[in-house]
Amino acid sequence: MSKTINFFNVAIFxxxxxxxxxxxxxxxxxxxxxxxCRVRNLSGNISALFPLHLSELHKEKRxxxxxKFRTDYKPFLxxxxxxxxxxxxxxxxxxxxxxxxxxxxxxxxxxxxxxxGLKPKNIEEYFTSFIHRIEGIEWAVKLIPVIxxxxxxxxxxxxxxxxxxxxxxxxxxxxxxxxxGVKVDDNNSKLILDVLSNFRAGNxxxxxxxxxxxxxxGQNKTGTMNLETVKHLTKVLNLDSxxxxxxxxxxxxxxxxxxxxxxxxxxxxxxxDKILEKDExxxxxxEYVGSTIIGMYEGYEGTLSKxxxxxxxxxxxxDFPKLQKEPNKESRVILKSVEK
Numbered sequence: 001m002s003k004t005i006n007f008f009n010v011a012i013f014x015x016x017x018x019x020x021x022x023x024x025x026x027x028x029x030x031x032x033x034x035x036x037c038r039v040r041n042l043s044g045n046i047s048a049l050f051p052l053h054l055s056e057l058h059k060e061k062r063x064x065x066x067x068k069f070r071t072d073y074k075p076f077l078x079x080x081x082x083x084x085x086x087x088x089x090x091x092x093x094x095x096x097x098x099x100x101x102x103x104x105x106x107x108x109x110x111x112x113x114x115x116x117g118l119k120p121k122n123i124e125e126y127f128t129s130f131i132h133r134i135e136g137i138e139w140a141v142k143l144i145p146v147i148x149x150x151x152x153x154x155x156x157x158x159x160x161x162x163x164x165x166x167x168x169x170x171x172x173x174x175x176x177x178x179x180x181g182v183k184v185d186d187n188n189s190k191l192i193l194d195v196l197s198n199f200r201a202g203n204x205x206x207x208x209x210x211x212x213x214x215x216x217x218g219q220n221k222t223g224t225m226n227l228e229t230v231k232h233l234t235k236v237l238n239l240d241s242x243x244x245x246x247x248x249x250x251x252x253x254x255x256x257x258x259x260x261x262x263x264x265x266x267x268x269x270x271x272x273d274k275i276l277e278k279d280e281x282x283x284x285x286x287e288y289v290g291s292t293i294i295g296m297y298e299g300y301e302g303t304l305s306k307x308x309x310x311x312x313x314x315x316x317x318x319d320f321p322k323l324q325k326e327p328n329k330e331s332r333v334i335l336k337s338v339e340k
Contacts (some may be wrong), residue, residue, distance in 0.1 A: 260302025
């Protein structure tokens, strides 16, 4: 079961100004609150911060499960071997989890997408609700999308390319899907088509909607793929084609010497990726999702470090705010109604 992950920079704002306050400290303090104090009813979303996952190997990171309780939604339970159905018990609610991985080093939050879970604006509202309100001072936690700004020119400067992944969209009318994703006016289009066609035979994965072509170095950490071939291939691919879903290149940035991943299809848009595409775990928990993100983290450091440098430029110093431990009125009403 694949998941889309989106990248954000995070900061606590005071009166519209971005502060340098420690968001990791902020999260750790909220995590120590009793459960009933972590439940919030905000704009009709009953939400809560579940226990964090910490690792001795990644002390600057946190895996943060944030759940939305769907009290108005009670699906049936059953087995494929029988027609019997039964309701979920009345004292249980469906919880839609979103996993957030926070990295203090780059002030970055990575969120997995859950169609029915909390959206970034809901998560902003949830965390902001813990800051004690003082008249004349406006506090807000904000998630600022990390924008993918690097492009083909960065790949051309690189001396190491570790992986190239091309995803092509399939439909029932597409007999020659590879050809539709290559610029036909390029002099070397025929050569590229031949390379991709031959490659397709033994190094692809195919599902109902996508054909994925992948070139990589495997366990070779110091080598590189043929630089000129890969650089040329990225040029002749028709990135505007609706048949191309993504073109991801993992390379070593010439300026920072850090590994980075670029999706050439999404330059100038929010930085994102997909995880668990080949994983057989159909219902991964937050610790599993978070650990997967952390395991891939090295491949994003080039983009994240650049975004971090730009993000902190206009930060101002502020005193750490007092936190609002008690739940709001709407939350207390919910908790009391459940207790009854």
